[in-house]
Amino acid sequence: MFIDYAKARIKAGNGGDGVVSFRREKFVAKGGPDGGDGGRGGDVIAVGDENVNTLITYRYTQLYAAGNGKNGSGSRKTGAAGENVYMRMPLGTQVFLLKEDGKKIKLGEITQHGEELVLARGGRAGKGNSNFATATNQAPRHATLGKKTQEQELELVLKLMADVGLVGFPNAGKSTLLSVLSSARPKIADYEFTTLEPMLGVVKGSDYRSFVMADIPGIIEGAHEGKGLGHQFLQHIQRTAILLFLIDINTPDPIAAYQTLRSELYLYDKYLDTRPFIVVISKMDTVADPDEAFAPIGKAFKEQFNVDALPISAVTHLNLDKLTHRIFELLDEQ
Numbered sequence: 001m002f003i004d005y006a007k008a009r010i011k012a013g014n015g016g017d018g019v020v021s022f023r024r025e026k027f028v029a030k031g032g033p034d035g036g037d038g039g040r041g042g043d044v045i046a047v048g049d050e051n052v053n054t055l056i057t058y059r060y061t062q063l064y065a066a067g068n069g070k071n072g073s074g075s076r077k078t079g080a081a082g083e084n085v086y087m088r089m090p091l092g093t094q095v096f097l098l099k100e101d102g103k104k105i106k107l108g109e110i111t112q113h114g115e116e117l118v119l120a121r122g123g124r125a126g127k128g129n130s131n132f133a134t135a136t137n138q139a140p141r142h143a144t145l146g147k148k149t150q151e152q153e154l155e156l157v158l159k160l161m162a163d164v165g166l167v168g169f170p171n172a173g174k175s176t177l178l179s180v181l182s183s184a185r186p187k188i189a190d191y192e193f194t195t196l197e198p199m200l201g202v203v204k205g206s207d208y209r210s211f212v213m214a215d216i217p218g219i220i221e222g223a224h225e226g227k228g229l230g231h232q233f234l235q236h237i238q239r240t241a242i243l244l245f246l247i248d249i250n251t252p253d254p255i256a257a258y259q260t261l262r263s264e265l266y267l268y269d270k271y272l273d274t275r276p277f278i279v280v281i282s283k284m285d286t287v288a289d290p291d292e293a294f295a296p297i298g299k300a301f302k303e304q305f306n307v308d309a310l311p312i313s314a315v316t317h318l319n320l321d322k323l324t325h326r327i328f329e330l331l332d333e334q
Ligand SMILES: Nc1nc2c(ncn2[C@@H]2O[C@H](COP(=O)(O)OP(=O)(O)OP(=O)(O)O)[C@@H](O)[C@H]2O)c(=O)[nH]1
Pocket: 168, 169, 170, 171, 172, 173, 174, 175, 176, 177, 187, 188, 189, 190, 191, 192, 193, 194, 195, 196, 216, 217, 218, 219, 282, 283, 284, 285, 286, 312, 313, 314, 315, 316
């Protein structure tokens, strides 16, 4: 299941205590102080993982607690440090700290594989009495305690990171296109709202280049105010570099369809509307005379928006090379 919002509780490890101890050896009447320091507590650390695509694990595990530092011991032995705990997160996860007073503080954002972000630092260790010996007090009887840490609450918000976002009405052929261009295997079916959750696919070009394409549920008029499924997923194309509008050649009025899609994006986020984009007319194999069917549509896009719409077919692969080529070109310009 795809989950793009979760809460989690975290706790860094307590610092271990320093101890009071004195050297006890045969023939040494009064040994000096030798109480060691505690170990520091473990950190709670977020790590970017490109193989994780959802925040679902955070729905199930409630508390991420790092190990406590061990107390020090005699002979100046320092206690072992507490183990760090790692929270693997999908790329594009924003992490917020929820304060008790209701305030939210952004701790950061995970954008790269392997990137680490310390969410809570382990408690500092206490000092053993061996640290406190001075010329006037050679047998100090005090040590300090390690710092105890508090549990904290996090909010995790995932906005998928992709280069290209697919935008279209339900059933336009978005998932089919993704399945043909990449190794992603989204569900495809001849009914609306087949895609219920976003999916990413890597599209490989020639010469080892690639881009990531995001398929999201279809958008309908009113999506920006929650109609259909589109609205809650529009956030996942908010950060794509370019948008790919997909319009079925069989749509009664492709221009009106395009305008509806654009206005839904604009109403959701006016910056989405300024994103570079490509318009494709899909399912060209379904019309008897593709050239004749496309000509008036292509002309209208050119005249009204100065847009070169591209006729494609995911089934016959018509113009798919041209499409990836255009995408690479547009990405290069960013
Ligand atoms: N003939 C033909 N059929 C296509 C083409 N692309 C998609 N289809 C069919 O159109 C139907 C819808 O395709 P999907 O890829 O599921 O459409 P979608 O845009 O992802 O739909 P939602 O997930 O519901 O928004 C399926 O039956 C596909 O087989 C195409 O290029 N040619």
